[in-house]
Amino acid sequence: MEGLFNYVCSPDFLNGAVSTLKLTICAQIAGVLCGFLLAIFRMSKFKIFQGIASIYIWIFRGIPVLVQLIFVYNALPQFGLKLTSFQSAMVALTLNEAAYMAEIIRSGLKSVHPGQQRAGYVLGMSKLQIMRHITLPQALRTVVPPTTNQFIAMLKTSSLASVVGYGDLLLTAQQMASASFDYIHTLIAAVVYYLFFTSIFTIAQIKIEHHLDISRRFDQAKSPSLFSSFLRQCSIVILGGVHTYEGINRSTRCK
Amino acid sequence: MKGLIEVRDVNKSYSGNEILKSVSLSVHEGEKVVMIGPSGSGKSTLLRCMAGLENVNGGQVLYKGKDMSSRKNYSRTEIGMIFQSFDLWNHLTALENVMLAPRIVYKDNKNKAKADAMVLLDKVHLSDRANHYPEQLSGGQQQRIAIARALAMHPKLMFFDEPTSALDPEMTSDVLDIVVDLAKSGMTIVIVTHEMEFAQKVGDRVIFMDNGSIIDDLPAKDFSLSGSSHPRIQKFLRQITQY
Numbered sequence: 299m300e301g302l303f304n305y306v307c308s309p310d311f312l313n314g315a316v317s318t319l320k321l322t323i324c325a326q327i328a329g330v331l332c333g334f335l336l337a338i339f340r341m342s343k344f345k346i347f348q349g350i351a352s353i354y355i356w357i358f359r360g361i362p363v364l365v366q367l368i369f370v371y372n373a374l375p376q377f378g379l380k381l382t383s384f385q386s387a388m389v390a391l392t393l394n395e396a397a398y399m400a401e402i403i404r405s406g407l408k409s410v411h412p413g414q415q416r417a418g419y420v421l422g423m424s425k426l427q428i429m430r431h432i433t434l435p436q437a438l439r440t441v442v443p444p445t446t447n448q449f450i451a452m453l454k455t456s457s458l459a460s461v462v463g464y465g466d467l468l469l470t471a472q473q474m475a476s477a478s479f480d481y482i483h484t485l486i487a488a489v490v491y492y493l494f495f496t497s498i499f500t501i502a503q504i505k506i507e508h509h510l511d512i513s514r515r516f517d518q519a520k521s522p523s524l525f526s527s528f529l530r531q532c533s534i535v536i537l538g539g540v541h542t543y544e545g546i547n548r549s550t551r552c553k
Numbered sequence: 554m555k556g557l558i559e560v561r562d563v564n565k566s567y568s569g570n571e572i573l574k575s576v577s578l579s580v581h582e583g584e585k586v587v588m589i590g591p592s593g594s595g596k597s598t599l600l601r602c603m604a605g606l607e608n609v610n611g612g613q614v615l616y617k618g619k620d621m622s623s624r625k626n627y628s629r630t631e632i633g634m635i636f637q638s639f640d641l642w643n644h645l646t647a648l649e650n651v652m653l654a655p656r657i658v659y660k661d662n663k664n665k666a667k668a669d670a671m672v673l674l675d676k677v678h679l680s681d682r683a684n685h686y687p688e689q690l691s692g693g694q695q696q697r698i699a700i701a702r703a704l705a706m707h708p709k710l711m712f713f714d715e716p717t718s719a720l721d722p723e724m725t726s727d728v729l730d731i732v733v734d735l736a737k738s739g740m741t742i743v744i745v746t747h748e749m750e751f752a753q754k755v756g757d758r759v760i761f762m763d764n765g766s767i768i769d770d771l772p773a774k775d776f777s778l779s780g781s782s783h784p785r786i787q788k789f790l791r792q793i794t795q796y
Contacts, residue, residue, distance in 0.1 A: 411640075414640060414643070416640060417640040418642075420634040421629070421654035422628065422629035422706060423657065427658075435644050439644075
């Protein structure tokens with residue numbers, strides 16, 4: 299037990315945790331932004347933009363992330379583009395994530411009734427103002443739960459970056475183990491961090507959903523306690539985690 | 554005398570279906586025009602063309618003498634429009650619904666927008682519901698908030714597309730009372746409705762449409778079984794007063 303505690307608190311693992319968190323957050327944010335752009339493309343009235351987005355989603359949702367990652371790290375240098383392991387992981391994870399986020403965001407934007415936008419138009423608002431003040435705030439309610447799912451999946455998928463030598467939690471655990479042959483404690487130390495981060499994301503999701511859910515704002519009695527929401531979300535994460543590791547069967551909850 | 558809004562030989566069709574067949578109409582400033590007709594007669598489509606929400610396939614719609622097919626020729630905010638489905642923004646309170654457009658289109662500061670919105674909510678007798686969300690309000694209340702929201706832009710004319718068709722009779726009269734107040738204040742109004750008594754009470758003119766054309770255009774007081782001689786109108790009035 300003391301060995302585990304020492305590993306968890308060691309500077310190596312703290313560094314690994316920071317690296318994992320950095321990659322997860324950067325790739326997820328970039329993925330959401332690119333996904334938003336793709337969603338707009340897919341909903342465009344111009345066939346050419348629809349086509350570009352559809353082909354993109356077909357390619358990047360169809361190829362395993364690990365293949366994309368190794369391609370970026372090992373194959374691109376042959377075309378003269380040499381990326382560090384962090385850059386490679388960023389590119390591969392972002393490109394892949396964008397394909398999933400595009401579908402999530404598109405379903406969110408489509409869930410807003412057209413009458414809502416029409417009401418903005420007749421009052422003289424521009425397309426951009428309608429998007430910013432009417433469509434996006436309402437789409438968020440649909441988009442937040444599956445996006446948090448993606449975020450947690452990203453935390454786990456980021457461990458693939460260890461394959462190209464990125465010093466994340468998994469690589470740290472493996473390196474420590476190869477020095478001490480203590481696989482049990484080093485891997486559990488990594489697990490402790492993963493579960494800790496997942497818990498924080500889950501609590502954040504509940505808070506955000508609560509904030510966006512208008513019916514709960516005026517009906518506090520109906521809202522379940524933070525603890526019971528947390529348990530419910532954990533069960534989803536743990537059960538869903540089996541399928542989401544490779545990032546292929548990720549649930550994109552479409553409403 | 555030139556109309557505030559003029560429709561000249563307008564044609565409109567959706568995927569080959571002719572909805573409007575060479576329709577012409579002129580509405581003067583301060584006039585209250587009621588459009589009546591059976592379902593599918595094209596009255597809502599005509600209203601949407603006049604509001605600049607649809608492009609016409611032939612002919613012209615002129616606002617203050619300028620072609621509305623170019624968005625540069627008129628300001629969207631001069632034309633208020635009320636729909637059957639209210640379309641209040643679900644994520645905002647009643648007050649925020651009224652405040653939003655003046656805030657971002659006119660760049661009003663928060664205090665001014667709020668004060669103006671409260672005056673308008675009071676006008677539609679709903680100042681006590683300012684902090685309620687749309688889903689907490691009845692249909693009639695939502696429609697009255699929608700009217701307040703449209704008035705916040707200080708429109709020159711107001712279009713109503715069957716504003717009470719989704720409401721029960723009690724709520725209907727609440728909404729129509731507001732429209733009557735608005736009419737008395739001198740606002741130019743074009744309204745599509747099935748409320749006959751209201752049409753006669755508020756309207757200066759009644760336009761009767763059938764099958765994509767204006768069949769009759771007559772003073773509201775003459776729009777009755779005894780007043781109108783047109784056989785199609787006679788049949789329509791007999792049918793809706795049958796029960």
